[in-house]
Amino acid sequence: MWLGIPLLYLLLLLGLCTSAQFIDSFNGNRKPDGWRARTGDGAATIQFKQHHGIGTIYIDATRDTLGIWWAIIHHRLPEINMKKLTSPGHSLRVEAKVRSGSARKRINLCVNHQRTTDYHANLMEYDLPDTTNWHVISMTARNFETRADDTVAVQLAMMDWGLEKYRLYIDYIKVDVVNTDSAGEDLGNPIPYHPPIADPAGFPVQVNALHDAVIDEQFTDLNFNNWQSRQSQGDPINILTTSGTQMTILRWDLSSLKGKRVKRAGLLEITPYSIQRSPDYKKDFGMVRVTEIIGGDADWDEKTVTYDKLRAGKAWTEVVNTQMIIDDSIRWNKNRKMLFTISQPVLQRMIDGKTPGIIIKPLGAVNASFYPHESGPGFAPKIYIDVE
Secondary structure, eight states, rough: TTTHHHHHHHHHHHHHHSSSSSSEOOOOSSTTEEEEEEESSSSSSEEEETTTTTEEEEOOOTSSSOOOOEEEEEEEOOOOOOHTTSSEEEEEEEEEEEEEEESEEEEEEEETTOOOOTTTTEEEEEEEOSSSEEEEEEEEEESOOOOOOOEEEEEEEEEEEOOOEEEEEEEEEEEEEEEEESOOSSOOOOOEESSSOOOOOGGGGGEEEEEEEESSSSSSSOOOOOOOOOOOSOOEEEEEEEEEEEEEEEEEGGGGGTTBBBBBOOEEEEEEEEEETTTTOOOSSSSSEEEEOOOSSSOOOOOOOHHHHHHTOOOOHHHHHHSEEEEOOOOOOOTTTTTEEEHHHHHHHHHHHOOOOOOOOSSOOEEEEEEGGGGGGSOOOEHHHHHO
C-alpha cells in the first residue's frame, strides 16, 4: 500500500502533464520560460517568478493613486494544433489552479492571437473568495476566430486590486484544443466581463434598500443622512452623494432569502439626481466605483452612521473591498434609472450575510447624486436577484 500511494500520485501527475498540448507547472528556480509580464493604466509594477513548482505574481501598487491598473502574464503557444483548432466543433480551453494572497479578488483568463483587436471577446473573470484554498478555473473560448497560420496566446490578469502589495500563486496553467460539445462546463463560476445589462423585468426578487446614507472620510465623526440639495426655487430635498471624500453606503434586508442559491448575476438600480464631471477625461476617470462592504458594523443605522462608526475600529481595507464590483459612468436609461451588474458571487455573499452592503465611491473627479429610499419605492436603491 505504501508503494501504491506514490505510484498513484505519479500516474495522476503524468495524466495532468499529458492531457494538454501546453502545460506549465512552474518547476525550476528562475524566471518562467516564455512568459511576458507587464502592467498598464497606473503605477503598479509586476514580477513573475517560479519556485518549487509554484509560479508567483508579485504586484506592488503602493505608488498608484486611482486603482485602475492592470497586470498580465502572457504566453504565446506555438505548440497548439492549429489544424485541429480550426476544424468544426473544436475550441481552445484554458485551465489554471490558483490561490490568492488576498481575499475576495478577481482574476481573468483570456485567449487571443496576433490579429486580436477586442481583448474582451474571449475573457472571463473568476472570483477568489479566500486565501487558504486552491481554486481550479477554466475558460473555453467561444467564437474565437482563428486561421491555420495564427499564433494563439494565453493570458492571465489581475486588475484593480487596490493600492497595496499583492501576490497570486499559480500551481499550473494548461491549454488544449477540446471538442466543444463534450468539453463540459467550465470550472470556477466564470463571470463575463462587463456583460450586457439584463432586463430588470426578468428578476423574480426585487428588494428596496433598508438603509442608505452618506459618509465622509474627511469628516469622519459626522452623520450626513440629511445631506440635501436645493435649487434656486423650491424646497430642499435629501439626496445621496459620491464626490471627493464623500461616499454613498447602501444595505438591504435579505433575511427572507437566507439559504437560497443565487442563479446568476443581478442588478443594482439607483435613480440619479444629478451628475457633474468633465468630458475631457475619458478612460475610467469621472466614473463611480461600486464596491462590497466586507466588514465593520454590519447593522449600521442611516440616522447615526459615520465613517468612523462604519469602520468599527477596523482598517478601511478590512471594511471595503479594495477591488470594485464594477466601475461605470452615470447614465440614465429610458426609465431614468442607472443599472449596475452585480456578480453572482457578490449577491450570494449578500444573502449569506458575508457582504453587509454596497458602497458607491467616486473614481476620479466626479460629483454624482442619487435619490434615497425616503423618496419613495419608485426611487429607492434596489437589488434585483434571481434565486433557485
